[in-house]
Amino acid sequence: xxxxxLELVCPAGTPGALRAAVDAGxxxxxxxxxxxxxxxxxxxLNFSRxxxxxxxxxxxERGCRIYVAVNTFAAAGNPGPWHRAVDDxxxxxxDALILADIGLLDYARRRHPETRRHLSVQASASNPTAxxxxxxxxxxxxxxxxxxxxxxxxxxxxVQIPVETEVFAFGGMCVMAEGRCTLSAYATGRSPNMNGxxxxxSHVRYEQLGGRMVSRLGRFTINEFPDGEPAGxxxxxxxxxxxxxxxxxxxxxxxxxxxxxxxxxxxxxxVRALKIEGRQRGRAYIAEVVAAFRRAVDAxxxxxxxxxxGLGGMTEGLRETTGAYTKTWR
Amino acid sequence: MVYRWPxxxxxxxxxADAPVTNxxxxxxxxxxxxLLAGFALRPLPLVLLQPALDLAxxxxxxxxxxxxxxxxxxxxxxxxxxxxxxxxCFTLRLGPPAPRLSxxxxxxxxxxxxxxxxxxxxxxxxxLEGRMDGDAAFFSRDLAVEGDMEAVLTLRNAxxxxxxxxxxxxxxxxxxxxxxxxxxxxAAEALFARAERDLETVRAAFVAPVDGRxxxxxxxxxxxxxxxxxxxxxxxxxxxxxxxxxxxxxxxP
Ligand code: SF4
Numbered sequence: 001x002x003x004x005x006l007e008l009v010c011p012a013g014t015p016g017a018l019r020a021a022v023d024a025g026x027x028x029x030x031x032x033x034x035x036x037x038x039x040x041x042x043x044x045l046n047f048s049r050x051x052x053x054x055x056x057x058x059x060x061e062r063g064c065r066i067y068v069a070v071n072t073f074a075a076a077g078n079p080g081p082w083h084r085a086v087d088d089x090x091x092x093x094x095d096a097l098i099l100a101d102i103g104l105l106d107y108a109r110r111r112h113p114e115t116r117r118h119l120s121v122q123a124s125a126s127n128p129t130a131x132x133x134x135x136x137x138x139x140x141x142x143x144x145x146x147x148x149x150x151x152x153x154x155x156x157x158x159v160q161i162p163v164e165t166e167v168f169a170f171g172g173m174c175v176m177a178e179g180r181c182t183l184s185a186y187a188t189g190r191s192p193n194m195n196g197x198x199x200x201x202s203h204v205r206y207e208q209l210g211g212r213m214v215s216r217l218g219r220f221t222i223n224e225f226p227d228g229e230p231a232g233x234x235x236x237x238x239x240x241x242x243x244x245x246x247x248x249x250x251x252x253x254x255x256x257x258x259x260x261x262x263x264x265x266x267x268x269x270x271v272r273a274l275k276i277e278g279r280q281r282g283r284a285y286i287a288e289v290v291a292a293f294r295r296a297v298d299a300x301x302x303x304x305x306x307x308x309x310g311l312g313g314m315t316e317g318l319r320e321t322t323g324a325y326t327k328t329w330r
Numbered sequence: 331m332v333y334r335w336p337x338x339x340x341x342x343x344x345x346a347d348a349p350v351t352n353x354x355x356x357x358x359x360x361x362x363x364x365l366l367a368g369f370a371l372r373p374l375p376l377v378l379l380q381p382a383l384d385l386a387x388x389x390x391x392x393x394x395x396x397x398x399x400x401x402x403x404x405x406x407x408x409x410x411x412x413x414x415x416x417x418x419c420f421t422l423r424l425g426p427p428a429p430r431l432s433x434x435x436x437x438x439x440x441x442x443x444x445x446x447x448x449x450x451x452x453x454x455x456x457x458l459e460g461r462m463d464g465d466a467a468f469f470s471r472d473l474a475v476e477g478d479m480e481a482v483l484t485l486r487n488a489x490x491x492x493x494x495x496x497x498x499x500x501x502x503x504x505x506x507x508x509x510x511x512x513x514x515x516x517a518a519e520a521l522f523a524r525a526e527r528d529l530e531t532v533r534a535a536f537v538a539p540v541d542g543r544x545x546x547x548x549x550x551x552x553x554x555x556x557x558x559x560x561x562x563x564x565x566x567x568x569x570x571x572x573x574x575x576x577x578x579x580x581x582x583p
Contacts, residue, residue, distance in 0.1 A: 014491030015396075016460060043480045044400050044487030201479035208474060231469050254469075282490040284456075285463035314466050 005301035006263070007273035009067065009166060010290045013045040013280055018055045020287040022064045025294030029059055030067040030098060031279065032196075037085040038069045039122055040279040041196030049088055056093050065095035071120035072196045073101045083107055090115040098144070099123075100179060105138035118142040118166070122193065124179040128160040135163050142166055144275060146178045147257065151265045151325050158270035167266060169259045170289055171277025172316060173323060174198075175237050175252040183236040187218045199235045206234075223254075230254070230318040238316075254317030260293070260309050262325050263300040285314055359415035364451045368416040376418055376433045383420075383431045389499050391429070398429065400488035407481045410443040413451035445477030445485075460490045 010026035012018035021029045032038025034046040047055065052068070059066050068089035074082040082104050089097055090112035097115055099105050100122035108117055121144040125131050134140040142164040145154065158165055174181070174192075181198075185191035188203040205216045211227045215234040222239045225231045232238045232254020241250050257277070259266065266274070274297065276289055292309040299306050312318060391398055404424050411420040421432045421440045434440055447454070453472045456462035464486045467473035475482050497515055504511045 014487060016491040016493050042483055042487065043403070044484035044491075201483045204479040206474070206476050206479070208476065213471070213474065225471070228471065231471060280487075281465055282457075282463040282486070283460040285466060288463075313470065314463060316465075316469055318469055 003267055003301060003303075005297050006267060006271060007166075008290070008293055008297050009273050009275045010286065010293075011171075011276055011279040011281070012055070012286065013040065013042070014283075015047070015051050015055055016283050017279075017281075017286045019058060020283040021290050022059050022062050024287050024290035026064055026290050028065045028067055028095070028273070029055070030069055030275075031055070032069045032071075033085050033088075035081055035085070036075075036194075036196045037072055037082050039071050039120070039192050039196050040069075041072075042280050043201060045280060049092070052089070052094075053092050060093075067096040067098050067118065068094040069098040069120065070104060071098050071100045071122045073122075073193055074104055075194070079103065079107075087111065096142070102138070105134070105140065109138050113139070116141050118144060119163075120144055120179075121146055121168070122179040124177050126157070126177075128157060131157075131161045131163060135161070142272065144168075147174060148177055148324050150327055151262055151269050154266070154271060154325075155269035164272035165270070166273035166275050167259070167271050168257055169263075169274035169276055169293060170311070171256055171281075172233065173252060173255060173257050173321070181237070187220055187236055199233065204234045232317045253319070255319040255321050256315035256317075257323045258309070258311065258315070258320035259322055259325055260296045260306055260311075262322055263296055263306050266325075267300055281314075289314060359450060362415055362450070362452070364413070364415045368418075372417050376435060379433045383433060385503075386499075387429060387431050389503070390494070393499055393502065394492040394494055397488045397492035397494070400491060401429070401484065404444075404481055404484055407444040407478070407485075408440070408442075409481070409485065410437060410440045410446045411454060412437055412446060412448040413454055414448060415450050443477065444481045445475065445479070447473065447475055447482065449473040455496065457486070458489055459494050459496060460492070464490065 007027045008025070009028040009030055010021040010024075012021050012029045012031045018029050018031065031052070032040060032046050033052070034048055035041065038046065040046065052066075056066050068085075070082060070085040070089065072082075082101070086097060086099075086104060086108050090108070095116065096118050097108055097112075098118045098120045099108060100120040105117060105119075108115065117138060117140050119125055119131075119134050119140045119142065123134070123143075124146050125134055125143055126146050126149060131140075131143050134143065140163060143161070144166045145157075145168075147168050149157070154165065154167065176183070179193055181193075182191060184198040184200075185194070188200055190197060190200050190203075192198040199217050203218045207214045207216070209224075213225045213227075213231065215222045215225075215231075217234050217236065220236065220239070222234045222236065223232065224240070237251045238249065238254050239251075240247055243250060259274070263274075274293065276293060278285055278289070289311060292311055296306045296309060312320065401424055406423075406425040408424070409422040411422060413419070417435075419434050419437050419440070421434055421443070423430050423432075437446070449457075449467065449472050453462060453467055457464055457467060457473070464473065468475065497519075501508045501512055501515065
């Protein structure tokens with residue numbers, strides 16, 4: 001089956017990464033400002049206003065679009081930084097805003113009606129009623145689906161909703177319903193939903209103890225990796241814990257999503273865009289993953305088999321999964 | 331391995347401001363041209379390297395001012411950068427008057443660094459130039475980090491954003507007359523790549539018999555694990571044997 005290529009939406013945490021994504025064939029680059037208004041608020045990462053202006057010029061000259069994520073939930077009594085982020089992104093010429101907070105969606109619709117509004121995965125909207133509501137109330141034109149649906153469920157959803165869908169294709173697995181996970185808040189007092197960061201670096205420690213690397217988050221030991229065993233992120237959802245006398249992964253093993261093998265099915269399911277996760281990753285990741293997915297998306301659009309992408313070295317725990325897209329456990 | 335959840339009452343100090351122990355745990359470096367060059371450099375007084383490091387930092391600050399702007403928030407952070415295949419380490423201090431890169435003979439010559447980054451020299455250079463992804467190097471265990479992770483991430487993100495190219499940065503010193511230097515650099519690079527390939531062949535020849543024994547041991551271990559799992563679930567032995575035979579690469583030696 002051939003068809004319109006899926007739109008390839010790629011991450012950038014720095015201007016260098018933005019250029020790498022554009023040069024590697026991204027249709028769209030998504031990014032955020034250097035503060036708590038976006039869900040990748042990592043130290044040293046993200047864009048100043050002048051960097052966004054330069055990035056927009058670089059991308060637009062090359063036919064690539066920029067979406068700006070303002071996708072955390074505004075702090076009670078202090079919406080200023082979130083309003084400024086929306087205003088600045090729209091005024092600088094962002095091609096779309098990625099939003100989750102209904103107050104902010106309303107603000108963006110009233111103040112910048114001409115700028116496209118996409119619903120962030122942080123809003124965790126995954127059923128026709130919720131999505132229709134976001135469309136009717138805030139003029140949302142696209143919804144980024146949480147990583148909890150099968151391809152069949154996505155196909156069924158797409159015929160019932162009036163907006164485009166974007167799905168995750170590659171990168172870190174957030175195994176809970178996004179926007180609702182409180183594991184990081186429980187362990188550190190800071191969460192992706194409110195502070196833009198899961199398992200903040202300020203609370204992470206690694207220690208080499210003999211032949212083992214121990215990772216800790218706040219007061220919790222998350223994992224111990226013997227020498228030579230591939231490592232994973234220090235998030236509670238990827239922790240290896242003792243239960244019933246056995247050490248094992250309770251929620252999810254360290255692994256990354258790779259949906260390249262189901263691209264034709266996602267196209268057939270009516271998906272409009274593919275999102276690559278990883279604004280916190282380096283230029284080398286962006287260049288390699290975006291180029292590989294460019295090949296994959298073009299092959300799928302021609303109706304050719306999707307070639308193996310060889311991205312194993314980029315994955316957490318050096319393992320990949322198709323995640324919920326092909327899940328058989330429910 | 332023992333894991334505890336949650337380890338709230340444990341005796342380990344996990345606070346972010348806990349002192350970093352840069353007690354060397356370098357593992358065994360691979361046989362590489364860098365390792366051999368390190369042996370050759372060992373008799374040289376380290377102080378001879380300092381002018382070259384000062385020059386490198388001056389160049390970096392001139393050509394990549396954006397990197398240093400992103401590091402502004404770190405103020406007085408200090409890093410121990412430990413190339414495991416060299417007989418010395420680097421220290422990077424960001425405090426005023428200006429960031430300074432130095433060399434020390436041992437990891438514990440630096441008192442309380444904010445963080446330690448440890449890996450083979452080529453991995454560290456690839457990270458510096460943004461040719462390797464930091465998370466991927468961490469997942470594969472090529473890079474080990476300890477200490478203040480906020481400082482590590484800030485450094486990683488700043489450096490990655492900068493488009494640093496060590497060769498180009500050094501060649502810029504020669505201005506418009508950099509042709510011969512560029513050719514010499516190209517030749518040195520080719521020589522290095524060839525030495526790396528040759529040493530890999532030597533290494534493979536040495537470890538081939540051990541590798542074979544390891545594979546056999548691994549297969550045997552997997553069989554034993556299967557047997558144990560079968561015993562736990564009470565699966566009949568015949569099925570277990572059938573399952574083993576069906577799986578490639580697990581035949582006993
Ligand atoms: S703890 Fe895991 S599931 Fe929860 S937000 Fe963090 S990465 Fe996602």
